[in-house]
Amino acid sequence: MKPAVLIVGADKGGVGKTTISRTLLDYMASRNLLARAFDAEYPRGSLKRFHPSLTEVVDLAAISDQMKILDTLTTSERKINIIDVRAGQLSSTLRAFTDIGFLDAVRGGEFRFALFHILGPSVASLEEIADVLPYTGGKNYFAVKNFINETSFFEWDPAVYDSYFKMAKGAVEVNIPKLNEMAYEQVDLAGVPFSTFIKNKNAQGHNANNSLVLRGYVKTWLKHVFDEYDRVGLIDRLTDE
Amino acid sequence: MAEKKHVFIVASPRARTGKTTLARLIAEYLTLTGETRKLFDTDVIDHKLASYFPTQAHIVDLERVPDQMKLFDSLTAGEPTSQVIDVSHRSFAKFFTLMRDIEYVAEARQAGRYPVILFIPDAAAETYDQGLAILEGFRDAGFVLVRNLALGELPQEKLQEGSVDILQSHKPHIIMPRLDPFTLSAVEDPRLSLSDFMRRTSTPDALGPIPPVQMSIAYLSLEARKATLYWLKTMFDEIRRATRDVDLQADIVAHDRFGA
Numbered sequence: 001m002k003p004a005v006l007i008v009g010a011d012k013g014g015v016g017k018t019t020i021s022r023t024l025l026d027y028m029a030s031r032n033l034l035a036r037a038f039d040a041e042y043p044r045g046s047l048k049r050f051h052p053s054l055t056e057v058v059d060l061a062a063i064s065d066q067m068k069i070l071d072t073l074t075t076s077e078r079k080i081n082i083i084d085v086r087a088g089q090l091s092s093t094l095r096a097f098t099d100i101g102f103l104d105a106v107r108g109g110e111f112r113f114a115l116f117h118i119l120g121p122s123v124a125s126l127e128e129i130a131d132v133l134p135y136t137g138g139k140n141y142f143a144v145k146n147f148i149n150e151t152s153f154f155e156w157d158p159a160v161y162d163s164y165f166k167m168a169k170g171a172v173e174v175n176i177p178k179l180n181e182m183a184y185e186q187v188d189l190a191g192v193p194f195s196t197f198i199k200n201k202n203a204q205g206h207n208a209n210n211s212l213v214l215r216g217y218v219k220t221w222l223k224h225v226f227d228e229y230d231r232v233g234l235i236d237r238l239t240d241e
Numbered sequence: 242m243a244e245k246k247h248v249f250i251v252a253s254p255r256a257r258t259g260k261t262t263l264a265r266l267i268a269e270y271l272t273l274t275g276e277t278r279k280l281f282d283t284d285v286i287d288h289k290l291a292s293y294f295p296t297q298a299h300i301v302d303l304e305r306v307p308d309q310m311k312l313f314d315s316l317t318a319g320e321p322t323s324q325v326i327d328v329s330h331r332s333f334a335k336f337f338t339l340m341r342d343i344e345y346v347a348e349a350r351q352a353g354r355y356p357v358i359l360f361i362p363d364a365a366a367e368t369y370d371q372g373l374a375i376l377e378g379f380r381d382a383g384f385v386l387v388r389n390l391a392l393g394e395l396p397q398e399k400l401q402e403g404s405v406d407i408l409q410s411h412k413p414h415i416i417m418p419r420l421d422p423f424t425l426s427a428v429e430d431p432r433l434s435l436s437d438f439m440r441r442t443s444t445p446d447a448l449g450p451i452p453p454v455q456m457s458i459a460y461l462s463l464e465a466r467k468a469t470l471y472w473l474k475t476m477f478d479e480i481r482r483a484t485r486d487v488d489l490q491a492d493i494v495a496h497d498r499f500g501a
Contacts, residue, residue, distance in 0.1 A: 180306055182306050182307075183306075209317070211310050211314050212310075212313050212314050212316060212317065212343055212345070212348050213306065213309045213310045213313045213314055213339070213343055214306075214310070215343065216313075216339070216342045216343025216344065216345075217306075217342070217343075219342070219343075219344075220342045
């Protein structure tokens with residue numbers, strides 16, 4: 001299988017990028033795909049807190065760190081690369097990847113590439129689509145509406161929304177459902193992957209004492225998220241030759 | 242094999258089917274057999290079970306997550322005890338959705354408790370459809386069909402319908418005999434402890450003086466008290482038999498699955 005790069009980003013903070021990256025890592029593991037992650041929230045990484053063994057904290061503005069990711073794509077046995085881009089750096093990261101020639105290599109069929117663009121509830125978020133879209137060539141562009149904290153997207157005028165989506169030909173809309181906030185907080189406190197919380201384990205792999213009810217909420221929610229990734233054919237899009 | 246702890250889930254999709262009466266009888270039955278138990282009432286509007294056991298029953302609102310945790314997480318907290326859950330018609334759908342989503346049956350069995358669903362249909366055939374969905378949805382739990390004779394019979398032409406036919410021939414079941422209205426109103430007096438009444442009336446000076454807190458019984462004729470006693474004995478026997486039968490079924494299933 002060809003190496004695949006999945007960029008998770010937004011130009012705004014607080015839209016749940018890291019949460020989405022966490023679900024993606026759980027999803028790949030559930031489908032027996034080896035993945036690694038790069039957390040661009042240098043120098044602290046919040047993704048690394050949940051998935052320490054799979055995650056490396058990087059500074060995407062530094063050449064040496066760009067090399068750390070892109071130059072190891074073919075040699076790493078972990079073919080799925082999830083990059084959690086720091087808020088506000090999505091456009092600049094895509095620009096850098098273009099300059100390096102990575103996106104050309106994608107067009108040449110050398111690598112697989114997908115962009116998970118996490119949309120916020122404001123119209124500014126829609127304008128981001130216009131900024132970001134050209135880099136993807138319209139291919140494997142996922143517009144992710146994150147309802148995990150019950151964000152309402154009502155600020156969006158349907159007509160405006162439609163016009164942006166028309167422009168983004170081939171864009172795939174992904175909806176992440178709401179998770180009960182108490183359950184979300186408990187996983188956050190536990191600092192473990194969602195799948196580990198469900199299995200009632202702690203970070204060391206020992207038995208934890210998580211609430212049965214909250215584990216149930218997380219399990220049902222994660223199943224819906226996985227169903228959504230299945231629905232949009234995420235794996236096929238990343239692995240099809 | 243160690244004594245099983247049961248989670249008795251008494252449920253009906255309809256109001257006034259005798260759920261609380263049965264839940265109360267099971268609680269009293271456990272008292273008589275000397276078992277510790279936890280009681281939960283899921284009806285926040287009209288919590289009748291809690292009115293019988295004001296200091297013991299926990300009222301839980303299944304719309305609230307902390308209450309859901311109080312109910313379902315009690316499985317893993319503290320010493321294993323039996324539980325009785327009175328599932329109100331108002332929380333019927335919510336309860337079984339939660340139960341399915343959190344895989345309660347598997348978790349309970351792992352924690353050494355065996356969930357037993359006691360389902361009470363009424364005289365409408367739809368309630369049998371709902372009961373059958375529960376039976377099929379929770380195959381790893383015990384299922385007892387409860388026929389409350391006070392609710393009347395189904396119309397003859399409904400008896401052949403799939404879900405009615407399956408549930409009416411389901412084993413184990415519990416038959417709740419009718420009680421005449423006067424005796425019933427005495428039994429339903431919250432001040433009356435049924436286990437206490439049972440103990441008193443089982444001794445040689447049975448049907449002797451009644452303590453003041455049990456006055457509602459004192460108004461009953463000797464005949465009515467005998468009827469009450471007979472009814473209670475029947476119900477406790479039914480509960481004992483049904484519990485034994487679901488345990489036997491569970492053991493047979495475990496045997497078939499894992500060998501001798």
